[in-house]
Amino acid sequence: MIRRRLCIALLAVLALVLAACGGGGSSSGPTEIAVWHGYQDTEGEVFKKLIAQYNQDHPDVKVNELYSSNDLVLQKVLTAVRGGSAPDVAYMFGSWSPNIAQIPQVVDMAEYVSEPDWQWDDFYPAEREAATVGEKIVGVPALVDNLAIVYNKQLFAEAGVAPPSPDWTWADFRAAAAKLTDPAKGQYGWLIPADGSEDTVWHYLPMLWEAGGDILSPDNSTAVFNSEAGVEALTVLQQMAVTDKSLYLDTTNENGPKLMNSGKVAMLVTGPWDLSQLPDIDYDVQVMPTFAGSPGGHQTIAGPDNWVMFDNGDAKKQAAVDFVKWLSAPEQVKTFSLGTGDLPIRQSVGNDQAVLDTLNENVPGTATFVENLNNVEKVRPTVEQYPDISDALGQAIVAVMLGKEQPADALNKAAQAADAALAEK
Amino acid sequence: MLITPDVEKPVTPAPPHPRRRRRLGGGETVTGWTLVSPAVILIGIFGLLPVLMSLQLSFQHSDLLTPETPWVGFDNYRKMADDPVFLEAIKHTIVYTALFVPGTMLVGLLVAAALNRSVRFISLYRTAAYITMAVSTISQGIIFLWLTDRDYGLVNAALNAIGAPSQPFLASPSQAMYVIVAMTIWGWTGFSVIVYLAALQGVPAELHEAAAIDGAKPFTRFRTITVPLLGPANLFLLVWLTINALQLFDEVYATTRGGPLRATTVIVYYLWDQAFVHFDAGYAAAMAYALFVVILVITGVQFRLTRRFGGTS
Numbered sequence: 001m002i003r004r005r006l007c008i009a010l011l012a013v014l015a016l017v018l019a020a021c022g023g024g025g026s027s028s029g030p031t032e033i034a035v036w037h038g039y040q041d042t043e044g045e046v047f048k049k050l051i052a053q054y055n056q057d058h059p060d061v062k063v064n065e066l067y068s069s070n071d072l073v074l075q076k077v078l079t080a081v082r083g084g085s086a087p088d089v090a091y092m093f094g095s096w097s098p099n100i101a102q103i104p105q106v107v108d109m110a111e112y113v114s115e116p117d118w119q120w121d122d123f124y125p126a127e128r129e130a131a132t133v134g135e136k137i138v139g140v141p142a143l144v145d146n147l148a149i150v151y152n153k154q155l156f157a158e159a160g161v162a163p164p165s166p167d168w169t170w171a172d173f174r175a176a177a178a179k180l181t182d183p184a185k186g187q188y189g190w191l192i193p194a195d196g197s198e199d200t201v202w203h204y205l206p207m208l209w210e211a212g213g214d215i216l217s218p219d220n221s222t223a224v225f226n227s228e229a230g231v232e233a234l235t236v237l238q239q240m241a242v243t244d245k246s247l248y249l250d251t252t253n254e255n256g257p258k259l260m261n262s263g264k265v266a267m268l269v270t271g272p273w274d275l276s277q278l279p280d281i282d283y284d285v286q287v288m289p290t291f292a293g294s295p296g297g298h299q300t301i302a303g304p305d306n307w308v309m310f311d312n313g314d315a316k317k318q319a320a321v322d323f324v325k326w327l328s329a330p331e332q333v334k335t336f337s338l339g340t341g342d343l344p345i346r347q348s349v350g351n352d353q354a355v356l357d358t359l360n361e362n363v364p365g366t367a368t369f370v371e372n373l374n375n376v377e378k379v380r381p382t383v384e385q386y387p388d389i390s391d392a393l394g395q396a397i398v399a400v401m402l403g404k405e406q407p408a409d410a411l412n413k414a415a416q417a418a419d420a421a422l423a424e425k
Numbered sequence: 426m427l428i429t430p431d432v433e434k435p436v437t438p439a440p441p442h443p444r445r446r447r448r449l450g451g452g453e454t455v456t457g458w459t460l461v462s463p464a465v466i467l468i469g470i471f472g473l474l475p476v477l478m479s480l481q482l483s484f485q486h487s488d489l490l491t492p493e494t495p496w497v498g499f500d501n502y503r504k505m506a507d508d509p510v511f512l513e514a515i516k517h518t519i520v521y522t523a524l525f526v527p528g529t530m531l532v533g534l535l536v537a538a539a540l541n542r543s544v545r546f547i548s549l550y551r552t553a554a555y556i557t558m559a560v561s562t563i564s565q566g567i568i569f570l571w572l573t574d575r576d577y578g579l580v581n582a583a584l585n586a587i588g589a590p591s592q593p594f595l596a597s598p599s600q601a602m603y604v605i606v607a608m609t610i611w612g613w614t615g616f617s618v619i620v621y622l623a624a625l626q627g628v629p630a631e632l633h634e635a636a637a638i639d640g641a642k643p644f645t646r647f648r649t650i651t652v653p654l655l656g657p658a659n660l661f662l663l664v665w666l667t668i669n670a671l672q673l674f675d676e677v678y679a680t681t682r683g684g685p686l687r688a689t690t691v692i693v694y695y696l697w698d699q700a701f702v703h704f705d706a707g708y709a710a711a712m713a714y715a716l717f718v719v720i721l722v723i724t725g726v727q728f729r730l731t732r733r734f735g736g737t738s
Contacts, residue, residue: 100490102488102491103491104491104492186576194685195681195682195685196684197682251595252570253682255574264576264577384704387702391702391703398684398685402686404598404686
């Protein structure tokens with residue numbers, strides 16, 4: 001008797017707990033889809049306006065947006081997928097694509113985007129590649145950016161150094177950085193994120209490509225970044241960090257824009273997202289230098305991110321695909337880009353001179369970043385072991401910049417670790 | 426996950442109530458269970474169940490992405506022995522714990538002894554000593570990042586002012602761990618001050634008076650009366666600080682992200698990195714369980730040793 005009463009009491013409490021956890025449930029009315037995104041401030045407002053417009057024009061669908069920090073969204077999505085409550089659309093970093101491709105609930109977009117009205121080829125090639133894993137297309141481009149030199153005009157003038165030009169080689173870059181360094185004032189020529197994470201690595205990759213090297217062999221089976229080109233590129237970083245001491249090693253990855261904006265750093269290699277954090281200085285933007293005699297020419301690296309769709313039943317899946325198709329159509333791309341200053345993700349918009357002029361008027365230098373998208377020739381390999389490769393390479397780069405190791409040795413060691421990771425799966 | 430790095434810092438536990446002798450009647454049992462069941466169920470679902478599930482996970486291969494999680498037996502545990510980074514992480518964790526725990530206890534005891542008196546504004550001083558506990562770990566990390574910055578930090582400005590050369594601190598593989606030790610001692614001193622202050626106030630004044638009449642100097646009185654009576658507080662701090670030190674994560678995440686060159690990669694940081702950056706959740710769970718066993722053993726040994734030698738409690 002007592003047992004039974006106890007059980008009933010426990011069950012009652014459990015029911016309460018479960019009721020609190022549940023909620024929602026299906027009913028008739030518009031199909032509701034959940035969109036997880038990391039847009040805040042201006043981006044957030046423009047994005048919400050677009051969603052409101054979509055909801056108004058499509059009474060049969062209700063798009064619910066939910067803010068979720070971009071850095072943490074993968075962890076949250078994984079948890080949600082496991083719990084059976086995946087979002088219908090989520091903003092995901094492009095570097096996660098090979099891993100995302102393994103989630104069974106992710107919608108393969110290959111058959112959808114082959115339809116001509118998607119204008120898939122209008123997306124920049126780097127965006128399309130970052131969304132493609134083998135035969136699958138795991139998402140639709142959401143954002144694209146790239147790296148270029150942002151420099152403080154006043155510091156260049158004070159030091160009597162000619163501002164960066166498209167003809168600059170890395171030797172010119174190094175010489176200028178040395179002249180712009182003044183230990184007495186705590187002033188550095190250049191700053192690089194130096195925590196050994198992907199943030200460090202993707203600053204090195206365009207240099208590697210420009211020197212004529214690559215990360216992996218064409219069939220993605222072995223690491224080849226320990227080539228002569230790889231050593232040449234890393235030697236530039238070594239000379240600047242160890243010999244010239246003109247390179248500020250930012251172990252936090254947070255100080256770049258702050259030090260740039262306070263005039264302590266003359267050059268940053270960064271993307272358009274940092275421009276709005278430089279209100280106090282007069283800056284300009286220039287493409288990356290080249291290596292003299294290398295066929296690599298000007299390159300940069302694009303960090304494209306994707307809208308990834310999850311299969312929560314046919315109705316929701318269709319609604320999600322339709323929404324993303326609308327969101328990434330040229331008209332909305334233009335609206336979003338002009339409203340936020342983000343680079344247009346479609347070539348037809350990026351080549352529109354009126355759009356470029358307006359973007360540059362709002363945030364000076366943006367047009368250079370848009371044009372720099374044409375210098376994106378290579379992308380990071382879409383293999384699931386990329387986190388391990390990035391880790392090994394990142395540690396090698398930092399070891400060299402701290403003067404602990406020589407470029408060739410460090411790269412050889414990293415290549416061994418990368419090969420081991422590639423062989424494992 | 427087994428380990429929640431963000432453990433709330435508790436107040437000193439109250440002395441246990443004298444055990445109630447009367448057995449509860451049947452009706453009262455039901456009422457009792459009903460009253461505690463919300464807490465029990467919640468702890469069961471959100472505490473115990475994940476702990477058991479991560480035990481299961483530690484015997485599986487899981488990348489968190491695919492639904493297949495094949496059983497791999499003890500592979501994840503065996504992998505630890507051959508993983509140079511994990512062995513390095515153990516070394517870093519031991520170094521950190523060996524410096525942080527005695528450091529925090531010593532500084533805390535000295536500050537508490539200084540605050541255990543009645544002077545004007547004493548509450549103000551005591552609040553000041555405790556206030557570091559109210560600073561969030563992330564803010565603390567950012568404050569120390571800038572304080573110890575190689576080029577723009579106040580600490581280096583002070584060093585330069587007395588003619589000493591600038592130090593790279595958190596940017597140097599050989600110094601970063603010591604900066605984190607200093608930072609966390611600063612952050613946790615308030616906690617040990619509170620515990621010691623409570624213990625100091627439990628030291629009977631008569632003993633001090635009697636010793637003073639017998640001619641004992643203040644330092645002798647502190648050494649021979651106060652310190653031995655601090656046994657329980659010492660044990661509590663030793664256990665509590667050790668458990669927290671072995672689970673160091675937030676401070677590393679907020680400052681160095683395990684770097685430079687993995688110099689501050691401690692066990693919990695490394696297992697987080699394996700689970701959520703390298704998608705090897707099974708391996709991470711195995712490391713968490715290995716750490717759990719180590720903490721269990723160390724805590725047991727600490728209890729035993731202190732009971733034997735720790736004197737008076």
